[in-house]
Amino acid sequence: MKRVASAVLLFAVLGVAAASAQDINADRAAVMRANGAGVAALRALTTNFDAAAVKVQAAILAGNGAKIAALFAPGTDQTNPQASPAIWTDAAGFKVAADKFTADANALMTVSDGAGLTAALATLQSNCAGCHKAYRVAAPPRPAP
Numbered sequence: 001m002k003r004v005a006s007a008v009l010l011f012a013v014l015g016v017a018a019a020s021a022q023d024i025n026a027d028r029a030a031v032m033r034a035n036g037a038g039v040a041a042l043r044a045l046t047t048n049f050d051a052a053a054v055k056v057q058a059a060i061l062a063g064n065g066a067k068i069a070a071l072f073a074p075g076t077d078q079t080n081p082q083a084s085p086a087i088w089t090d091a092a093g094f095k096v097a098a099d100k101f102t103a104d105a106n107a108l109m110t111v112s113d114g115a116g117l118t119a120a121l122a123t124l125q126s127n128c129a130g131c132h133k134a135y136r137v138a139a140p141p142r143p144a145p
């Protein structure tokens with residue numbers, strides 16, 4: 001009886017751990033997709049400049065920077081095969097990368113025309129590429145048919 005109870009408890013605990021790993025990885029992917037959507041919206045605004053609309057997207061991206069720092073913080077789940085172990089072995093470096101992304105997103109707030117936005121967007125996007133190069137593991141290629 002006691003053994004059954006502890007087996008049930010063990011399954012419950014494992015179930016919760018699996019669910020939260022899934023949740024955090026879904027949250028991480030959602031933030032990254034929001035980054036993609038934000039960049040696309042800003043790219044459209046380079047030719048159709050609207051300062052208020054730029055600020056809305058900049059605020060979303062800056063918020064995403066803070067979320068990235070939190071979602072990959074020390075002690076968070078490391079089971080996502082696309083998240084490099086370097087995120088946690090070099091947690092300080094990862095935090096610097098996330099904070100720089102946040103700062104460059106905030107800098108978008110100050111642009112005053114399409115050319116300024118184009119330049120600031122290029123700076124912001126160098127963060128995507130830089131962080132992915134250092135801390136993201138590309139999905140394995142699909143096997144040849």
Ligand code: HEC
Nearest residue numbers: 028029032033035036082083097098101127128131135136
């Ligand atoms: C500070 C680090 C960092 C920055 C900055 C960053 N990313 Fe990521 N990104 C990651 C990591 C780590 C992964 C892999 C883990 C994952 O997919 O959750 C990832 C994965 C992704 C994915 C795949 C998501 C999925 O469905 O699994 C997309 C799309 C993406 N990033 C877009 C962007 C864009 C666009 C930007 C810039 C506007 C950006 N990222 C900035 C770290 C970063």
